[in-house]
Amino acid sequence: MPGPMSLQAPDVDALARRTRARQRREALLTHASLVVGVLIFAFPIYLTLIGSTHDVNTIGRGDVPLLPGGEAMANYSQAWSAGGGRYMGVPAAGMLLNSLVMALLITLGKIAISLTSAYAVVFFRFPFRMLAFWLIFITLMLPVEVRIIPTFQVMVDLKLTNSMAGLTVPLIASATATLLFRQFFLTIPDEYVEAAKIDGAGPLRFFKDVVLPLSVTNIAALFVILFIYGWNQYLWPLLIVNDRSLETIVVGLTKMIGGGDAQNEWNVIMATAVFALLPPVAVVVLMQRWFVKGLTETEK
Amino acid sequence: MATLALEDVKKAFGATQVLHGVDLEVADGEMIVIVGASGCGKSTLLRIVAGLETATSGRVIIGGQDVTPLEPADRDVAMVFQNYALYPHMSVFDNMAYGLRIRGLPREVIARRVQEAAELLGIAALLERKPRQLSGGQRQRVAMGRAIVREPKLFLFDEPLSNLDAKLRVQMRAEIRRLQKRLGVTSLFVTHDQVEAMTLGDRLVVMHQGHAAQIATPMEIWERPADTYVAGFIGSPAMNFLPATLTAGGTAARLETNGLVLPFADGPRAGEEGRRLTLGIRPEHLRPGIGGLDLQVELVEPLGGESVLHGRLADGAPITAKLPGALHAEGPLGVIIPLEHLHVFDAETGKRLDAQA
Numbered sequence: 001m002p003g004p005m006s007l008q009a010p011d012v013d014a015l016a017r018r019t020r021a022r023q024r025r026e027a028l029l030t031h032a033s034l035v036v037g038v039l040i041f042a043f044p045i046y047l048t049l050i051g052s053t054h055d056v057n058t059i060g061r062g063d064v065p066l067l068p069g070g071e072a073m074a075n076y077s078q079a080w081s082a083g084g085g086r087y088m089g090v091p092a093a094g095m096l097l098n099s100l101v102m103a104l105l106i107t108l109g110k111i112a113i114s115l116t117s118a119y120a121v122v123f124f125r126f127p128f129r130m131l132a133f134w135l136i137f138i139t140l141m142l143p144v145e146v147r148i149i150p151t152f153q154v155m156v157d158l159k160l161t162n163s164m165a166g167l168t169v170p171l172i173a174s175a176t177a178t179l180l181f182r183q184f185f186l187t188i189p190d191e192y193v194e195a196a197k198i199d200g201a202g203p204l205r206f207f208k209d210v211v212l213p214l215s216v217t218n219i220a221a222l223f224v225i226l227f228i229y230g231w232n233q234y235l236w237p238l239l240i241v242n243d244r245s246l247e248t249i250v251v252g253l254t255k256m257i258g259g260g261d262a263q264n265e266w267n268v269i270m271a272t273a274v275f276a277l278l279p280p281v282a283v284v285v286l287m288q289r290w291f292v293k294g295l296t297e298t299e300k
Numbered sequence: 301m302a303t304l305a306l307e308d309v310k311k312a313f314g315a316t317q318v319l320h321g322v323d324l325e326v327a328d329g330e331m332i333v334i335v336g337a338s339g340c341g342k343s344t345l346l347r348i349v350a351g352l353e354t355a356t357s358g359r360v361i362i363g364g365q366d367v368t369p370l371e372p373a374d375r376d377v378a379m380v381f382q383n384y385a386l387y388p389h390m391s392v393f394d395n396m397a398y399g400l401r402i403r404g405l406p407r408e409v410i411a412r413r414v415q416e417a418a419e420l421l422g423i424a425a426l427l428e429r430k431p432r433q434l435s436g437g438q439r440q441r442v443a444m445g446r447a448i449v450r451e452p453k454l455f456l457f458d459e460p461l462s463n464l465d466a467k468l469r470v471q472m473r474a475e476i477r478r479l480q481k482r483l484g485v486t487s488l489f490v491t492h493d494q495v496e497a498m499t500l501g502d503r504l505v506v507m508h509q510g511h512a513a514q515i516a517t518p519m520e521i522w523e524r525p526a527d528t529y530v531a532g533f534i535g536s537p538a539m540n541f542l543p544a545t546l547t548a549g550g551t552a553a554r555l556e557t558n559g560l561v562l563p564f565a566d567g568p569r570a571g572e573e574g575r576r577l578t579l580g581i582r583p584e585h586l587r588p589g590i591g592g593l594d595l596q597v598e599l600v601e602p603l604g605g606e607s608v609l610h611g612r613l614a615d616g617a618p619i620t621a622k623l624p625g626a627l628h629a630e631g632p633l634g635v636i637i638p639l640e641h642l643h644v645f646d647a648e649t650g651k652r653l654d655a656q657a
Contacts, residue, residue, distance in 0.1 A: 198399075200402045201402050209387075
């Protein structure tokens with residue numbers, strides 16, 4: 001066939017080559033920028049890992065070793081069972097357990113409270129329903145740090161200082177999670193509620209049989225976020241707990257670092273830091289599939 | 301299986317009156333279709349029967365028992381929803397069994413009933429699947445199955461076919477009718493589709509602005525519509541309306557458009573000469589011929605064996621005619637009005653005017 005079509009035909013190969021070359025260039029560029037990003041994030045963690053395998057004097061001299069040393073076992077066992085640093089004597093094992101219990105209590109407490117309060121706000125008609133919702137909502141504007149003095153006063157009055165309850169309860173009330181569950185519950189079709197009413201399922205039954213199973217992925221996503229939130233708590237545990245047997249790992253870690261009047265046992269500190277990293281990493285890795293599903297799922 | 305009676309059911313949402321007092325008697329095993337345009341109150345009426353809405357006044361009586369104050373679960377009714385409302389995390393079996401489990405029936409009874417219903421509906425092979433793995437028609441069947449296993453006194457259908465494609469809708473329509481007859485369960489079926497209403501119902505309730513405009517069998521509604529709304533709503537294409545006046549003695553009507561006098565075939569109507577009327581004539585009753593109406597045909601829709609012609613009279617009033625054959629052209633056309641198919645309505649009230657005995 002004459003005309004422009006037949007003129008273009010021989011160019012197809014060249015065009016295809018050009019497209020392939022462009023795709024290769026783009027792939028190279030994206031990977032290069034990803035690698036740089038990963039290095040920036042991973043390098044400090046690598047330094048910590050390496051630091052935890054040398055003896056106390058290597059880092060004390062001011063060296064920053066980049067290759068592993070031979071003291072890993074000694075450092076980790078000291079951190080686990082004896083502790084180190086300024087005060088000496090608070091082993092990481094106990095602090096890890098405290099942190100784990102605190103993070104789990106905060107996470108589960110937050111999820112339980114926000115699930116039930118969102119359920120009430122969305123599925124029931126009661127006087128001052130919207131007022132209740134807005135009261136929950138405005139606490140978003142008051143993070144723990146802002147209300148820390150009055151909260152501390154309340155805990156002192158309730159004689160809850162130096163207790164696990166004092167450590168966790170003020171952190172449990174959560175507007176964010178309530179809001180999130182409310183938004184999710186609003187997407188549950190009214191017909192489910194009506195079908196359940198005709199089937200004879202009461203509110204608790206409906207909650208257990210329909211709402212909870214439908215919320216599983218959302219709960220999992222929240223669990224990850226809230227567990228890390230709880231694990232990383234610093235200011236409140238620092239304030240409310242003096243009893244070192246209740247100390248959490250994040251607080252304990254900073255207390256190991258001295259004010260400059262003595263040499264820090266950086267090898268043990270870094271080993272403790274690695275211990276502190278592991279549980280949140282484990283939670284993210286184990287729950288990642290659910291987490292992503294909970295953030296992206298649109299099935300219905 | 302039971303009778304159903306509604307006594308002067310009224311419903312207001314705030315200041316908006318949605319139902320203006322509906323009375324209805326449904327016999328045991330009867331299939332009643334509630335049909336009307338959107339916003340006429342038909343779904344509200346169904347939901348009041350289900351107990352999902354509370355009537356402002358009036359009574360709902362199922363099987364001779366006043367259930368007005370009862371919860372939906374205590375009324376022994378089952379409902380099929382427009383979007384099926386299948387729980388996405390439960391298998392087909394669990395969806396169907398859920399209502400029975402809540403009622404605490406023994407496990408074997410539940411399994412037997414679900415199995416029977418599934419076989420009846422042809423979904424026995426799908427019991428382990430989740431709703432998202434089913435097609436629209438299969439979901440529809442599961443929703444029906446969930447109602448059937450309950451063995452309720454009353455089936456309530458809330459536009460259950462409107463989410464299906466046209467072919468499946470016709471198929472499921474026939475299936476629902478067949479099932480309902482076989483099971484003999486008293487049913488209320490809400491739809492906005494007049495074809496669905498005509499084919500499904502033993503009797504229809506045509507709702508208009510919160511009133512039951514007419515309650516009768518499909519053929520009676522088609523042949524003797526109670527007012528111009530019902531006449532225009534039931535039948536496709538819709539009935540043609542022509543303004544006219546009564547002649548002396550009430551034996552004929554004079555068309556306003558061209559002065560044509562149409563004698564009533566079935567007897568005289570009451571009223572003074574000059575009483576204003578609306579005459580109704582269905583498109584399929586018009587025949588080509590001289591001496592009736594002169595149309596200017598603007599559009600021809602061939603349907604195969606017959607054609608729908610859209611035209612206008614000299615004064616601009618639209619007229620639709622359904623004529624046999626496909627060979628029709630746009631342009632002038634004369635049609636005659638068979639007198640035996642003429643419907644006579646009062647122009648002011650829109651009510652049907654019957655011949656005096």
